[in-house]
Amino acid sequence: MNAIRTPSRSRRYPRGAACVLALLLASCGDDGAEPVKTALDISLVPDINVNAVGEVARAIDTIVLTLDSQAGLYPPGSESKQGNVEIKDADGDPADLELVATFPVPAGRLPLVRLERGGLPDRALTISVTGIKADKPATTVALGRVEGVRFEPDQALALPIVFNILPQHLPPRVMNVMPADGTILPQCELSAMVVTFSKPMSLASLQAEGSFTVASPQTAHVIALDPTKYNATYSFLAKPEFEDLEGGFGVRVVVSSAVTSLGGVNLDQVGAEPGNQPFDRLLSMTCPEQQPTLTPIPCVESQAQGSCPDGFSCQTGACVPGSCASIVCAPGYVCDPALLGCEVDCRAYGGANPCPQERPGCEPSTGLCR
Structure with a gap:
């Protein structure tokens, strides 16, 4: 690459910083790479509570790695390109430039990246990793980031970076079912089940024949959604x-993969397996008489409780949770009290911020985007 130009007065830039910089791509599990002194061995590590490794790899086909520093890496005018590595303004700040490398995801597996120091300066670095899909070239599908990274002389340091699919690109999943597995029914009565999803759902898809069933599907029933559309009620x-x-x-309780969110995305309960997988769970319950009696109590707005599980009340024909205390979200998700539904914990993305523009801040105390 071209030599670095004279540094500005406000920042000191190293000359020749990228002259011997190398990015070596290896498939997962490839231990054949020769050791390199003073390097970072970068691995992308999905949070299994948010998405599986294979799920992330299938969602993207290109990775963009960006190297930056608060102290600055390259001054304006240092733009250059060599193969898949270039120096350019990647963050919209023309005062300094970043090092950017683009490479494919090999065989649907997350790559290992070796980053040699070369002539890079001895300063704290910020490494951002963006995953994109060919049919969505301007859309970030997955994100990872780590700050304060430094090289150690004559060492190849392992550097895992949390790397997850952004919440808006994850499929809907079942978070919780009430009454829960292991519930004891003191009155030996079961009139309704409530299923909480990770996204607002389409009522029409839930009501389609065979899409959402509890116990014996042929039994007469009614399916309804609460106002936020995160909680579906199945009333016998x-x-x-x-x-x-x-x-x-x-x-x-069975929810077919044909069921969709309001955005038209099909349910996929098991991200580790290719294709969309249904939710299928056998819940064990007990009561004094072994088998529950049933006096159908349809949930109507005039009833405070009706057939709803504890912690839920009847509103607009559906069981609505009274608060987040009534909702148990899956690991990696948190309950949003404004929606009374489960959303991905924004803290699960390490140093990256997965929050959308309309709610840009990740609250460290709650894991909610605000």
Whole structure:
């Protein structure tokens, strides 16, 4: 690359900083790379509570790695390009330039990246990783970032970077079902089940035949969504057939992958497996009489409780949680009290900020975008 020009008065830039900089790409599990002194071995590490490794790899086909420093790396006028590595203004701040490398995701697997120091200065670096898809070239699909990185002389340091799909690109998933597995029904009555999703859902897709079933699908029932559309109520209008289990009974809850969010994205409960996977869970419950009696109590707005589980009340024909205390979100998700639904914990992205422009701040105490 071209030599670095004379530094500005406000910042001191190293000459020849990128002259011997190298980025070496290796497939996952490739231990054949020869050791390199003074380097960073960068691995991309998805949070399994948010998304699986394979899920992230399938969601992107290109990775952009950006190297920057608060102290500045390159002065204006240092623009250059060599292969897939270039020096340019990548952050919209013309006062200093960044080092940017672009490379493909090999065989649908997250790559390992070796970054040699070369002539880079001895200063704290910020490394950002962006995952994009060919059909969405201007859209960031996955994000990772780490700050305060330094090289150690004559060492190849392992540097894991948390790297996750952004919340808006994740599929809807079932977060919780109430009454929960292991519930004891003191009155031996079960009239409704409430399923909480990670995104607002389409009522039409839930009501489609075979898309959302509890116990025996042929039993008369009503499906409704609460006002936020995060919580779906399945109310029995007649007594269904429950499965016999030792010491109690089983209630099977199935949500098909044909069910969609309001945005039209299909449910995918198991991101580790290719294709969209349904939610299928057998919940064990007990009551004094072993099998529940059932006096259908349709949820109507005039009833404070109706057939709803504890912590829920009837509103507009659906069971609505009274507060986040009634909602159990899956690991990696937090309950938003304004929506009474589960959203991805923005703290799960390490140094990166996954929050949208309309809610740009990640609250460290709650994990919610505000």
